[in-house]
Amino acid sequence: MNVTARPRLLIVDDEVAQMTALCNTLEDQGYVTTGLTSANQALAVLRGQEFDLVLTDLMMPEMDGIALLRAALEMDANLVGIVMTGHGSIDTAVEAMQGGALDYIQKPFKLSVIVPVVARALGVRRLRIENAELERRVREHAAELAAANQERDKFFDTSLDMLCIAKSDGYFKRLNPSFTETLGWSMEELLERPFIDFVHSDDRDSTLREVEKQNLGEAVLNFENRYQHKDGSWRWLSWRSGSLRDGLMYATARDVTQQRQTQADLLERTSQLEAANKELEAFSYSVSHDLRSPLRTIDGFSKAVLEDYGAQLPPEAQRHLQFVREGAQQMGALIDDLLTFSRLSRQPLDRRTLDTARLVNQSLDELRPQQQGRQIELRMVELPPCRGDPSLLKQVWINLLSNALKYSSKRETAIIEVGAVPAPVSGASVDAPPAAGTAASTNHEIAYFVRDNGVGFDMRYAHKLFGVFQRLHRAEDYDGTGVGLAIVHRIIHRHGGRVWAEAAVDRGATFYFTLEGTNT
């Protein structure tokens, strides 16, 4: 009922004059009235329209007022009905009230009686409607609450984490199914024993301490203990728990048995690796010493033969003995290089800020013998400082400069340039040389380079440059073990940098490298 709208009254009396008089009277009071003379008509109208109040005569042919009200109330239980009785029978009026009528009026009616009765009845009607509305809201609320509870319960029940509430008496109050899945016990079995029963005896003291912490208001984070699975095995659980000072603990747990196992495996694997590394160290040490000794014998005594009996040997024999010596010396160099190469991956990186120019000059000093008696033009521009391991980076410079000197040895004047250029970050590497016309990216890093005007190489074989024992030139043209660039590659990689080369046959070569963290 719209409180501001005018109440709608249905007035039923088989005496037309009475009915009309009533209608008019009540319309004057501000009500909207519909007057009918038969109960059947009234029912028909009630089916199609909503009314607030039915005012009906009791005695009517066809159907009496009581039957009408009953039927009307069935259609709308909040309807209010008032019966009119002209024959003064209180019994019938009472019967009518028992049938659902709210009140009765005696005919002939007086205005001073009807109006308040109708008003009162409409008041009840309003209350009934409000009541119905309240009840509807309560139902709605209850439904929402039920839905929220259901959602929470679903969450609680389907959570893969173990969720629980525990009481101060040491028993679980509530558990989610994850407990059963993880520990094998049924919900009943978990609820019927104190939770400490399931805990490993070695972990009981620490568990009880954690319970105490919560009683003092501290939260428990990442506490681990062992719970026994129904099959007898132990599962490591990691707990987070807190108390709301209501005597209950609210906790979540995760099965970390696998993680702990993995960690233990990892530790063992690491110590195995460390042991293997130590063995490798010892092995290398032994190898280097024991392999060099026979080589010295081969070289030394071949030389002895040449010195003592050379004159008696035909030139071919002398040549062959010389080969024997060269073979031994080559092998010595190889052993040295291989040892360096293998040590590089094991040696810890001592990263410091270095004066690059000084490093380059130190390297050049060590290569003085290679520079003896040659025309060498060295061009070095300002080199920005770099961050890296000094001894390892010196090795890089020595190897690159030594190569530059070696492969330009056939030029009258060897021109060697050392410098630094900006290089795009996601740029070239030995595995992906720079694409022609690469767009300049916003991020640049410094690439140091060594350029020579030597014999160069065919870029088609560039991908083989940094492989161990890979050579792009004949041994008789340029000697070497083929490990030098592999060493450079290994060192630069350990620094997190990239190394690559550009060259053309007979037009020299440029080797570039970057180090991690050298941003312009």
Added chain:
Amino acid sequence: MSDTNAVDILLVEDNPKDVELTLRAFRKANLTNRIHVARDGAEALDFIFCEGAHAARTIEDGAKVVLLDLKLPKVDGLEVLQRIKGDPRTKIIPVVVLTSSREQCDVVESYQLGVNSYIVKPVNFERFAEAVEHLGLYWLLMNQPPKV
């Protein structure tokens, strides 16, 4: 104190080929000094401390320089070095480690024990001979040994 017993160089080396090459190098460098060869660490110590088979010797007639390899049977080179440098009677004797090992741990350990010089034997014979020659020239001719 017979002159004929005096020795200039004690060469401690177990590899017979290396012994021969070293002696050859000394000959070529005209360092025809008196050389005694010990084939293992125990023999070296007996010689230096005048014990065992060398009980008849005196420390004063001892070598002016010891060329010591590190990898030796019986008593290891570093232990020989330690014994020589640890004894007040012998610690003034110059010891030159002449070895195949370039391992830093050996170099550091040797210097910590008081070695006078550490040389790595090159594979190349000429360089080896050169090294030996320089050694000889330096320790026997140039270097001023203390008068015992």
